[in-house]
Amino acid sequence: MRATMSDLVAAVRSALSTVQDPDLKKDLVTLNMIRDLTVTDGGAKFTLVLTTGACPVKKELEDQCRAAALSVAGVTRADITVTAEVPKGQNVADSLPGVRHIIGVGSGKGGVGKSTVTVNIACALAKAGAKVGLLDADIYGPSIPTMMGISRQPYVINKKMIPLEAHGVKMISMGFLLDERQPVIWRGPMIVSALRQMITDVTWGDLDYLLVDLPPGTGDIQLTLAQSVPLAGAVVVSTPQAVALADVRRSIAMFDKVNVKLFGIVENMSEFVCPRCGHIEPIFGTGGAEREAHELQVAFLGRVPLEPAVRISGDDGTPVVLSHPTSRSAAAFRGIAEQVARAASMAALVPAK
Ligand SMILES: Nc1ncnc2c1ncn2[C@@H]1O[C@H](COP(=O)(O)OP(=O)(O)O)[C@@H](O)[C@H]1O
Numbered sequence: 001m002r003a004t005m006s007d008l009v010a011a012v013r014s015a016l017s018t019v020q021d022p023d024l025k026k027d028l029v030t031l032n033m034i035r036d037l038t039v040t041d042g043g044a045k046f047t048l049v050l051t052t053g054a055c056p057v058k059k060e061l062e063d064q065c066r067a068a069a070l071s072v073a074g075v076t077r078a079d080i081t082v083t084a085e086v087p088k089g090q091n092v093a094d095s096l097p098g099v100r101h102i103i104g105v106g107s108g109k110g111g112v113g114k115s116t117v118t119v120n121i122a123c124a125l126a127k128a129g130a131k132v133g134l135l136d137a138d139i140y141g142p143s144i145p146t147m148m149g150i151s152r153q154p155y156v157i158n159k160k161m162i163p164l165e166a167h168g169v170k171m172i173s174m175g176f177l178l179d180e181r182q183p184v185i186w187r188g189p190m191i192v193s194a195l196r197q198m199i200t201d202v203t204w205g206d207l208d209y210l211l212v213d214l215p216p217g218t219g220d221i222q223l224t225l226a227q228s229v230p231l232a233g234a235v236v237v238s239t240p241q242a243v244a245l246a247d248v249r250r251s252i253a254m255f256d257k258v259n260v261k262l263f264g265i266v267e268n269m270s271e272f273v274c275p276r277c278g279h280i281e282p283i284f285g286t287g288g289a290e291r292e293a294h295e296l297q298v299a300f301l302g303r304v305p306l307e308p309a310v311r312i313s314g315d316d317g318t319p320v321v322l323s324h325p326t327s328r329s330a331a332a333f334r335g336i337a338e339q340v341a342r343a344a345s346m347a348a349l350v351p352a353k
């Protein structure tokens, strides 16, 4: 007896229900990640809807789906379209209906590469197809416009600022409110109200991820800022030295205090890659942040080498993931962006224990 079309569709669906999402620990059919399944002349066709375009296991899931579909007798081809629908975080602001996740990037001290990490995560996520916004909230050293190659000021329409756009990322900086020649002597309440304005009085539109470059440190200002934005989670950047690591502990404690989920730690400037001979020298030591993450039982998101291209690209306004996509640091940043996207999806879909 020949299998009918609907038998084949049911058989393929059943085969696909053996493929599990490794994070969500459920099968793809139950998770509604398989859509528009048809079988015509031995060809199975369907859409695999991931929870992020920057999914670290995109390829594996696609391969497993293909193998599952082809395991069904009578199916000889599998035509898979991979897309992503980023789930909405559990802590999103009512005032920002189009924004799915707001993610803070902090560091215990300045100069560890917090802004560099933020712009590269943003550009990597945008490259992977996500809608991304970038909010430069570092009042002490707003450097995001330079790193993104933006020197214009935003327009205001209907009392709302229109974000500037570069490399497919929407951007607003608290620096726009500052006079570059004046020292920053803002008082806490002023800063908080300026930050709230940057969140609510900006036409952000639809965003999968809004990344916030927070000011370095763990003082009152930082604490209040971290508290005044509905963060889905936070990323802490550190260099491997012990001093920087003591600051990491303080950063983690700060996010904990304001009940912000820590997505994990990034180790920046882990090792120097000599551009002439390729020799790798761990100038600041290596593995410190990873050990620390392990000890504190928080996720380690990845390590970024110290490479001249990272700094040059930052100064030039085109982050290294775009200007030198094949470099070691670009690969590291892509991996970190995937881990951040994964953590956001997990936080949205897996209830906290
Ligand atoms: N991995 C890296 N390799 C080379 N230079 C880096 C790296 N990370 C950051 N830098 C450079 O170090 C300086 C400080 O980085 P920045 O992102 O501005 O730090 P922060 O925001 O923490 O103050 C910048 O000049 C930046 O280009």
Ligand SMILES: [Mg+2]
Pocket (backbone or CB within 6 Å): 114, 115, 116, 138, 141, 143
């Ligand atoms: Mg900075």
